[in-house]
Amino acid sequence: MATVEELKLRVRELENELIKCKQKQCAMEDAHSQALNRPKIDKMSAEVVDSNPYSRLMALKRMGIVDDYEKIRTFTVAVVGVGGVGSVTAEMLTRCGIGKLLLFDYDKVELANMNRLFFQPHQAGLSKVEAAEHTLRNINPDVSFETHNYNITTMENFTHFMDRISQGGLEEGKPVDLVLSCVDNFEARMAINTACNELGQIWMESGVSENAVSGHIQLIIPGETACFACAPPLVVAANIDEKTLKREGVCAASLPTTMGVVAGLLVQNVLKYLLKFGTVSYYLGYNAMQDFFPSMAMKANPQCNDRYCRRQQEEYKKKEAERPKVEVVEEEEEVVHEDNEWGIELVSEVTDAELQAASGTVPDLPEGITVAYTIPAEEPTSGDTVEETEQSLEDLMAQMRKL
Amino acid sequence: MSDVHHSVFDSVHSDHVLTNEHSVAFTLKTRCRKCSLLTEQLPVGVSPEVHVTLGTERSEPDRLRQNSGLTVYLRDSRPNMADEATRRAVSQIPMLKTHAGPRDRALWPQRLKEEYQALIRFVEQNKAADNDWFRLESNADGTRWTGTCWFVHELLRYEFRLEFDIPVTYPDTAPEVAVPELDGKTAKMYRGGRICLTDHFAPLWARNAPRFGLAHLMALGLGPWLAVEVPDLIGKGLVVHKERPREAAE
């Protein structure tokens, strides 16, 4: 029997050997990719030859779908969150030949991410932005990349994030053309919303539900369309029977399919918006259970909690007033409420007083889209509030420490 | 018709609230399938206000009668003690007044003072109720919080480090509390050990913003999470008491 010391030594030997092998393999891979990598291309060509990576994209011009496809190279897009949706989004934009990509994510690649697209097992442990940049650069060396490995919701990072959104364009000092939110949590979405409202930055929000069977994309033009804080979070009804939906012991599920669909819808909207073709969607939902795609547009809420949203609305109103009027006749479809069309659901479950306070107004939304919850108009009045105190913050901190 | 009603009650069995010990009240609303609008208009014969009286046999599914004459069943209509205790604890935490986040240089110090006041009151109340279970402190500017929380299970005390940053959007959004040493041990966690809160937390926070503070986050977020997850982790042997060798737990 070998002693523990002997075994430790053997482990170290093997570890060193492994490191050497890895280094050798990396060197080989680099040399290999160097050999395969094409040089940068100055001008997109429409020539249909095997060696032209843009020939099929440029064909869009010849077919009359897009007026000026080359324009894609002048645009900068920031992708916030390089997870299941963000990584695929970044890859699509890279393959389309976008001018510059800014990638923001604080996370590392984990083996638990392997049910999703894009990242590969050998990248486990690398930061997502670093791993993504490496892969994307190999796919298309014409794209400029800027990566930031941090959490945008904390104080110092948020300031830097806002700075890069407003300065990080293809030409340094110019704002990016579009911000894409591909994050997976409410805080980060609200942070992006705050930044974009303050900067007047147009952005698109995307999301996949925690049960993995619905998703959405949304175009937000500060002051014009509803911002992320204008209404409670919107959800695409998946029409799943609550009886069969179990949440015990899990946080969230994910499917590469739903994420791929949402990334596809998002980038399609980005291309339509940037290259000016087709109709740009304001809100497009995806219900995977019934293959239903509800869509709508929602105006900004004059009572929005975000004061920069309200300020942008003022600006927008001024601009609209200056614009020559075009009469638009809207035909309103009369909604007929039939008795058998009702589905009963329970909204609130507390006392009468609380009941009144607990259910706020639901915005007028089309079939298939609803809000995650409602906010009552009146402030709840129960409970006392903190009293005025003579104590300083330092006193209170010390008191807390002594407890 | 009976199917519809069954699903209504079935979907709510776990989280409705008692108005007093023997009855529960909630309001039914319907959502139009065409326009998604919520209204109190209901199918004929169903009253929007439903009062039900609880059955006496706790272990049996409670047989309930609502005022439209329909009989419905709830699997277990009463909230458990943890919920009731949480509700009582929360009602004693003072609400905060200042709507300011860390980017608001002028008002944030005032908000921070209120946070400490509420936390101090909450900890003192917990101590008085013999249910002291966490400590928190922040850096000087109040943007990063660290502390410990503990949970007593079968007379043994299990202690965990906790941490979180105040997001720039606070107090409109709640911070994400992390218990890093439990990262990877439970599915009720996001990466980095951030705890996964229940569906009820986000609406509750949104409805009470900006009056809820960190003390509410502890009481409604971390507290219930620990109460569910820690006994489970101990049961699975994934959390072992420090003074107890790993072998003994297996």
Ligand SMILES: [Zn+2]
């Ligand atoms: Zn808004």
